[in-house]
Amino acid sequence: MRSFRYHRATDPADAVRLVAGQPDAAYLGGGTNLVDLMKLSVQRPRLLVDVTRLALGSVEPLPDGGLRIGATVRNSDLAAHPTVRRDFPLLSRALLAAASGQLRNMATVGGNLLQRTRCVYFQDVGKPCNKRVPGDGCSALDGQNRDLAIFGWSPSCVATHPSDMAVALAALDARVEVLEPDGAREIPLTEFHRLPGDRPDQETTMAPGGLITGVRVPALPYSRRSTYRKARDRASFAFAAGSIAVALDLDGALVRDVRIAFGAVAHRPWRARLAEAALRGRPATVESFTLAAEEELTEARPLRHNGFKVELVRNLTVRTLADLVEAAAR
Template sequence: MREFGYERVYDVPGAVALLGADPDARLLGGGTNLVDLMKTGVERPARLIDVRDLPLDRIEATQDGGLHIGATVTNSDLAAHPEVRRRYPALAQAVLAGASGQLRNMATVGGNLLQRTRCGYFADPAQPCNKRVPGSGCPAIKGEHHNHAILGASEQCVAVHPSDMGVALAAFDAVVSYETTDGSGELPLAAFYLPVGDTPHLETALPPGALITGITLPSAPVAAHSRYRKVRERASYAFAIGSIAAALDVRDGLVRDVRLAFGAVASRPWRAREAERVLAGGPASADAFAAAADAELAAAEALPHNGYKVTLLRNLVVAVLTELSELTEEAAR
């Protein structure tokens, strides 16, 4: 591991000033992704700025009925918060589906958003990787890619974003707040992650030197009727091979509101807007759910060994929406 400097900060202006003054510095929250990449030599920061003690560890209700989540809130505290569990149960379920209890105790919300989109080739400095060394190639396309992207990828990169939390945040229109030396700003999560295109090494739209300070979830009554479902190759300690965050409001057999997002299918959490469009105002039936999934997945471009994800996501959509439909109809009676 390369020798590096270390500084702990206690206020946001101090953190932003240090980060802005040193382009080779990295922010350290829980370190559950960054430190691993430092050990393998993929990340080589000159300085770590420890932000764990910043006063950004609260979850508070907003005036419109949503929630604001501070960037240093741990994943464990997020999943356990009673208002998160009541208003956005899919978010709590998504967080609990990720990693292990020990990692959730350390990992922060801001750090979760910034974990690298990656695969085994990215994590191995002996292999070429356009994310790590732009222009070196993407060996996954002709190599091991059974858990790689089927949506929104390019010839430059087919890795998938690993976050479970991010999938639920995408479904509920989360907004990311940040600070820089030039002032504060906001980015909707829909615009936070950049398309892969020809620059897969550029992952977010955050300006240089930005510090994430929090995430705001707008009021969404439909989110109270939500679920997160994750499929993985072993029962724990594994990334998803397909996941879904879904919320549904059904009245008299018709879809009044629906939110859908997919995980493990793209370089970013994938909001299934075409599926939502197809479902809006229509019947809440298994056939309709399948048709909506097919409409969303029509754009899928599978590689030779990951085409199973199309069927997997279709089945997840039908199963989870059917479950939610039955629950919401029962609650309405």
């Protein structure tokens, strides 16, 4: 055990001041990811700033019919929230697909968005990893990369983002509220996480020391016709091999609008904008769904061990859209 200092923040500004002034500081929420990384010596903070007692634990309606979700809301509470279950079922299902009940009871919304990759080389301090030590190299590029990226990777990093919740929020055009040393701002969820480029250690677009204070989910007229599907190696308590969040708006037999995001295939939740554009105004048929998936997959660059993810993404897209169409017809 390495010694560290502990401070319980009294307000968000207090927390940001402490972390921004200490390069080796970290925020402590539920600790479900950070504590594991500390045990592995992947992260070695000298100061932990506990933010769990801040007044950021509520889910509030917005005037437009959307929701503001505080950063310290527990994942299990958000999944069970009546408004989330009714109006944003893809978000509830994504949360329930993650981890275990015990972990969901501890994990927070802010921490979920900031959890770090489960790439085995990142978690092994004996192996080179650019995300852990910039300039060290990427062991996964030519190593064991079955579970890693097919979209948006670079020679510096082929890791994936592990969050299920973030995939649903990407499909919903959510915005992340952050408090930074220079003040507060909102960042679109689809721009919050970075692609790796040549600096995979820089995982978000927040300024150093920034703190997530909440997430805003705008109203979406057709969000009730939405779902989340996760493919994994076992039925529970496993990270995704691939996942999809979909919200579908139908005009008779045509797709009027659609939102699609993929998980476990890129360094950030992957918003499938090519597939969305290919579907708008098209018949809501398996043929259209297949063509849309193929359009998105023109961006895919599978690695040596994860070519199966191309077919997996195609099948998830077709099956999930078809299921939503079938449910709408009942």
